[in-house]
Amino acid sequence: MPERQHATWGELLRDAVEKPGRMLAAYTAFHNYSFGNALLALEQCVRRNLQPGPLNTYRGWLERKRQVRKGETGITLCMPIPFKRTTPMDDAEDESAEPRICNAFRFRAYWFVLAQTEGEDTDVAPIPGFDLDTALRALSITRTAFDEINGNVQGFARHREIAVSPLAALPHKTTFHEIAHVVLGHTTSEKLVDSEHTPRHLREVEAESVALICCETLELDGAEFCRGYIQHWLKTEIEIPNHNAAHIFAAATSILKAGTPATGSH
Numbered sequence: 001m002p003e004r005q006h007a008t009w010g011e012l013l014r015d016a017v018e019k020p021g022r023m024l025a026a027y028t029a030f031h032n033y034s035f036g037n038a039l040l041a042l043e044q045c046v047r048r049n050l051q052p053g054p055l056n057t058y059r060g061w062l063e064r065k066r067q068v069r070k071g072e073t074g075i076t077l078c079m080p081i082p083f084k085r086t087t088p089m090d091d092a093e094d095e096s097a098e099p100r101i102c103n104a105f106r107f108r109a110y111w112f113v114l115a116q117t118e119g120e121d122t123d124v125a126p127i128p129g130f131d132l133d134t135a136l137r138a139l140s141i142t143r144t145a146f147d148e149i150n151g152n153v154q155g156f157a158r159h160r161e162i163a164v165s166p167l168a169a170l171p172h173k174t175t176f177h178e179i180a181h182v183v184l185g186h187t188t189s190e191k192l193v194d195s196e197h198t199p200r201h202l203r204e205v206e207a208e209s210v211a212l213i214c215c216e217t218l219e220l221d222g223a224e225f226c227r228g229y230i231q232h233w234l235k236t237e238i239e240i241p242n243h244n245a246a247h248i249f250a251a252a253t254s255i256l257k258a259g260t261p262a263t264g265s266h
């Protein structure tokens with residue numbers, strides 16, 4: 001069996017939960033990539049002793065007048081590969097059965113970090129500022145009045161509305177947790193109410209993981225609280241499945257991108 005070239009989403013999430021600073025380092029170096037890819041690139045840089053920094057393809061570096069050094073092997077990222085899907089129809093004459101363009105996600109080693117290249121100096125893109133209200137608008141999420149009477153309730157999410165208690169212990173953390181419930185699709189059919197003690201449910205691990213990524217990346221209070229909850233979960237419950245880890249990374253990426261509208265995504 002060939003040696004696996006990259007970690008799974010579940011391994012990357014566990015690693016980032018166990019090592020404070022990992023997510024911030026990934027975002028700092030690779031903020032214009034999705035969160036899963038940023039952690040994937042960072043993990044390979046650390047393992048291969050490469051300075052994390054701007055990524056580009058072989059051709060992309062040539063366009064920036066830099067050459068990938070001889071013998072360097074690519075960094076693997078997960079990329080969408082479009083393909084045409086035709087729905088098999090019994091009636092071959094049906095003209096409406098147009099092929100649809102779908103994306104298959106595949107791992108490809110097409111990228112190189114700056115440290116693997118040489119040539120002319122290159123500009124490093126600054127980390128964009130994040131604005132919460134911009135993010136809420138872009139995600140079509142509105143704030144609603146906090147109308148819970150129970151004093152333990154920190155916040156809630158319902159359809160595309162969120163509310164955070166004016167007395168919340170960690171308002172940023174709770175805000176990102178409630179936004180995450182909406183973005184993760186947890187609130188389409190029910191209202192989720194979060195009290196001081198987050199119940200042990202995979203849905204809550206997902207929302208809390210997104211809150212951890214947002215708080216750590218934006219250097220806001222609350223990351224340690226999220227980390228504690230998720231570590232406890234990892235010790236006492238099942239692993240966070242790959243599928244859920246991918247979902248967490250995608251949600252965190254869309255929240256961060258929504259608040260930094262000038263950036264492109266990969």
Ligand SMILES: [Zn+2]
Pocket residue numbers: 177181192193194198204207
């Ligand atoms: Zn919750």
